[in-house]
Amino acid sequence: MVKDLSVSLCGIRLQNPVIPASGTFGFGLELADSFDLDVLGAISLKGTTLEPRYGNPTPRVAECTEGMINSVGLQNPGIDVLVSEKVPALRKVYSQPVIANISGFSLDEYRICCAKADACEGIDIIEVNISCPNVHNGGMAFGTSAESAADVTRTVKAVCRKPVFIKLSPNVTDIVAIARACEDAGADGLTLVNTFLGMRIDIARRKPVIANKMGGFSGRAIFPVALRMVYQVAHACKVPVMGCGGVASARDVIEMMMAGATAVQVGAENLRNPFACPEIIAELPYVMDELHIDSLKDIIGTV
Amino acid sequence: MKEVRFTILDNDPIAANTWKMKLSGDTSAICCSGEFVQIALEGKFLRRPISVHDVDWETFSIVYKVVGEGTAAMARMLPGDKLDILTGLGTGFSxxxxxxxxxxxxxxxxxxxxxxxxxxxxxxxxxxxxxxxxxxxxxxxxxxxxxxxxxxxxxxxxxxxxxxxxxxxxxxxxxxxxxxxxxxxxxxxxxxxxxxxxxxxxxxxLEERMGCGAGFCYCCSIQTKNGPRRVCKDGPVFKKEDIVW
Structure with a gap:
């Protein structure tokens, strides 16, 4: 049983399509002692901003049925530490592609951070999180309008030679319109979806569980909605899509790929099972065999 | 960090709302006092972090208070039942x-x-x-x-x-x-x-609501005098002088 798990993202070869999603795998090194990171297709690093950020007050996490809410608030050491310390340290133990995930609260911040990530040798792909609030526009998230999503894309593309993937928010009325605007503005690819805005209340304390009241809902529960969005966007756009949202098994990976994803990110599942990615990768050839799939490339967008 | 399937040997109440559970399995990843384990429970998305009460070569014990649905489900478990547990988590007492x-x-x-x-x-x-x-x-x-x-x-x-x-x-x-x-x-x-x-x-x-329990999700960060630290990985044990109250 020789199965070809490899895929190509903008000319970059991934030995398999399974990627831990940003924010659910730290800066990679945190898990280096737990399993061989080189089995992964790629790693998407924790979201990074220009300045170091402590993030939100705790509790930052809430249990939900088949999922969880998080409100970490982009805790990170800043782009300079990412490119000078985190990435070089990861590169000592890991040789597959690295995806830097960049966040910003202004177009300037996106531009400066992405230029620094682009100049960092150990980084292969730049993923831009546009779910952050724009401090110059009343705090409305960049990713909630086609115009501001395109603005970020143009700004970043002007300073990057490496492939740029825009990570889309699902908290919008028409994700296809925003995906198309990013593609038209020059995005090399799209990652979708980010988390869904959610909330839980502790009914005994009569207070929100999360200190910041609301947070991003993710986990198995969102899979059908994420899959639907991947399907719609992949069929409306020509650029490659990294599918993300509720993926927890090799079957989910194949389903996402049939919907149109070229690569698949695993997020919240890592938090309940730190070995989720290597387990899914090990399971893939068996599921492919069962479904008479020889190469994963053959199933992308076939539904 | 090691994921191990443990078998429950005993699970008995020892005080009001408080139970002691003894489990048998590979305890090799548990190396010092003050560490905790993350227990996967049927129907719960996140694992439940519980500190190690007692450990030897083949068994370890936890003492837990029933505070919610997860721990209530644990209190109903019987000897012979199995639990999927991540062991060897956290930095313990020196x-x-x-x-x-x-x-x-x-x-x-x-x-x-x-x-x-x-x-x-x-x-x-x-x-x-x-x-x-x-x-x-x-x-x-x-x-x-x-x-x-x-x-x-x-x-x-x-x-x-x-x-x-x-x-x-x-x-x-x-x-x-x-x-x-x-x-x-x-x-x-x-x-x-x-x-x-x-x-x-x-x-x-220290106590904090945790996500992964293994230091990579940053859900349980606290501010210390040395900067942000993860309760699950850099702690849960911290020096008195490093904590910001």
């Missing part, structure tokens, strides 16, 4: 920080991890005094266990039904206990009071 006389301060179910600590200190022939605080008599637990190790044990209860009336810090005011290092575990208000009023060097085991 037993070498104590020269010869240790003071252990436990509040409620926070007394549990101090037992393994006491065992390790005992193996180093250190003199141990334990002060345990509870709300009322039916919550009092583990006193005989600590005494069995040769420790001197004081109890405080909020209603005065057992031992000194008040907090563990009230015991310290009334009794003249000699120590060169203290270790504390319990609810956050108790730990704050301990760090503010107990003299000398010490360590406390």
């Amino acid at each position: 037993i070498d920080s104590c020269q010869s006389k240790a003071l252990l301060l436990g509040g409620g179910v926070g007394a549990a991890p101090l037992y393994q600590l006491a065992k390790e200190l005992c193996a180093q022939q250190k003199e141990i005094t334990v002060v345990l605080g509870f709300n009322k008599a039916d919550e009092v637990m583990l006193v005989e266990d600590f005494e069995g190790l040769g420790a001197k044990v004081y109890v405080a209860t909020m209603d005065g039904s057992v031992g000194t009336k008040g907090f563990v810090t009230d015991v310290l005011r009334l009794k003249n206990i000699g120590y060169d290092f203290f270790y504390a575990c319990g609810p956050m208000p108790m730990l704050k009071a301990v760090c503010e009023s107990v003299k000398g060097r010490g360590e406390v085991s």
Whole structure:
């Protein structure tokens, strides 16, 4: 049983399509002692901003049925530490592609951070999180309008030679319109979806569980909605899509790929099972065999 | 960190709403007192972090309070049932920080991890005094266990039904206990009071709502005097002087 798990993202070869999603795998090194990171297709690093950020007050996490809410608030050491310390340290133990995930609260911040990530040798792909609030526009998230999503894309593309993937928010009325605007503005690819805005209340304390009241809902529960969005966007756009949202098994990976994803990110599942990615990768050839799939490339967008 | 399938040997109530569970399986990843495990429960998305109460080569025990659906489900489990557990999590107590006389301060179910600590200190022939605080008599637990190790044990209860009336810090005011290092575990208000009023060097085991439990999701970060730290990985045990209250 020789199965070809490899895929190509903008000319970059991934030995398999399974990627831990940003924010659910730290800066990679945190898990280096737990399993061989080189089995992964790629790693998407924790979201990074220009300045170091402590993030939100705790509790930052809430249990939900088949999922969880998080409100970490982009805790990170800043782009300079990412490119000078985190990435070089990861590169000592890991040789597959690295995806830097960049966040910003202004177009300037996106531009400066992405230029620094682009100049960092150990980084292969730049993923831009546009779910952050724009401090110059009343705090409305960049990713909630086609115009501001395109603005970020143009700004970043002007300073990057490496492939740029825009990570889309699902908290919008028409994700296809925003995906198309990013593609038209020059995005090399799209990652979708980010988390869904959610909330839980502790009914005994009569207070929100999360200190910041609301947070991003993710986990198995969102899979059908994420899959639907991947399907719609992949069929409306020509650029490659990294599918993300509720993926927890090799079957989910194949389903996402049939919907149109070229690569698949695993997020919240890592938090309940730190070995989720290597387990899914090990399971893939068996599921492919069962479904008479020889190469994963053959199933992308076939539904 | 190691993922292990354990078999429950015993699961019995030891105080009001509080249970002790003994599990059999590969305990090799558990290396010191103050560490915790993450327990996967049917129907729950996130694992439940619980500190190690006692460990040997083939078994380990936890003491847990029923506080929600997850721990209520655990209390219904029977000997022979299996649990998928991540072991070897967290940075525990530093037993070498104590020269010869240790003071252990436990509040409620926070007394549990101090037992393994006491065992390790005992193996180093250190003199141990334990002060345990509870709300009322039916919550009092583990006193005989600590005494069995040769420790001197004081109890405080909020209603005065057992031992000194008040907090563990009230015991310290009334009794003249000699120590060169203290270790504390319990609810956050108790730990704050301990760090503010107990003299000398010490360590406390903090509580925070966790996600992964293994240091990569950053859900349980706290601000310390050395910058942000993850309770699950850099802690849960922190030096008294590093904590920002």
